[in-house]
Amino acid sequence: MEKLIRSFPRLLQLSKSYRPTNRMDLFKAFSGISGQSVGIGRGSGGRVSEPSIRSGPENMPYNVKGLAHIAIAVPDLTQAAETYRTAFGAQVSDPKPMPDQGVTVVFVHLPNVNIELLHPLGDTSPVSKFLQKNPKGGIHHVCLNVDNVHAAAEYLIEEAGVKTLGSGLPTIGAEGKPILFLNPKDTAGVLIELQQANASVHSCREGEAASALK
Numbered sequence: 001m002e003k004l005i006r007s008f009p010r011l012l013q014l015s016k017s018y019r020p021t022n023r024m025d026l027f028k029a030f031s032g033i034s035g036q037s038v039g040i041g042r043g044s045g046g047r048v049s050e051p052s053i054r055s056g057p058e059n060m061p062y063n064v065k066g067l068a069h070i071a072i073a074v075p076d077l078t079q080a081a082e083t084y085r086t087a088f089g090a091q092v093s094d095p096k097p098m099p100d101q102g103v104t105v106v107f108v109h110l111p112n113v114n115i116e117l118l119h120p121l122g123d124t125s126p127v128s129k130f131l132q133k134n135p136k137g138g139i140h141h142v143c144l145n146v147d148n149v150h151a152a153a154e155y156l157i158e159e160a161g162v163k164t165l166g167s168g169l170p171t172i173g174a175e176g177k178p179i180l181f182l183n184p185k186d187t188a189g190v191l192i193e194l195q196q197a198n199a200s201v202h203s204c205r206e207g208e209a210a211s212a213l214k
């Protein structure tokens with residue numbers, strides 16, 4: 001113990017006023033933490049190392065403005081909505097049929113983000129196959145707000161190697177704004193929806209989505 005204390009000046013300093021009683025106390029005293037888990041970088045002499053952060057490319061032609069919603073496909077919309085309302089005390093919307101998208105949606109409003117519950121509508125719903133593979137339901141997609149969905153699509157296809165799905169032209173989503181889906185094979189296996197954040201809701205009809213963005 002004396003040898004250990006002599007070899008670590010910080011511990012020596014602490015040991016004058018603090019007597020560790022077990023191994024965890026010894027670790028906390030040495031690393032300077034008080035319970036939360038941290039990573040200690042190699043060669044950092046015991047100091048907690050900050051993770052390095054790399055920024056996105058400069059001059060991006062569009063910006064992600066945040067998370068719009070997380071969509072969960074469910075086998076029973078009424079039951080799922082009731083679970084979110086009663087178990088989590090969340091406000092839930094009435095079901096909204098969206099025949100053009102092949103889904104009925106219920107929005108669950110949480111303080112910092114919405115959850116969109118999805119159920120197939122019609123024979124060719126894109127959610128049907130997903131539910132066949134995941135009969136109990138599951139996370140179907142993540143929707144990001146962007147400031148320019150048109151510029152985003154162009155940049156993703158031409159510069160980032162990320163393909164859009166369908167015709168590549170925006171359609172109108174459940175929040176009444178232009179949306180586009182990206183191929184999950186290009187985005188780490190997660191289906192991502194882009195939504196035009198600043199589009200005026202109610203002002204767009206299906207055929208007007210693309211021109212509304214110009």
Ligand SMILES: C[C@@H](C(=O)O)C(=O)SCCNC(=O)CCNC(=O)[C@H](O)C(C)(C)COP(=O)(O)OP(=O)(O)OC[C@H]1O[C@@H](n2cnc3c(N)ncnc32)[C@H](O)[C@@H]1OP(=O)(O)O
Pocket residue numbers: 071098101103105116118126127129130139140141143165166172173174175179181184189190191193
């Ligand atoms: C109202 C609106 C809104 O939010 O505003 C909505 O929600 S509309 C929500 C519904 N609309 C959409 O989802 C539109 C975009 N979705 C699509 O175009 C399609 O569903 C695809 C994502 C391309 C999947 O195609 P398809 O339905 O034919 O399924 P599939 O079973 O043949 O799957 C083909 C490959 O995609 C994968 N795959 C299927 N669904 C996936 C999902 N949700 N997330 C991640 N990967 C997925 C499968 O595992 C498979 O991979 P492997 O080949 O490796 O086995």
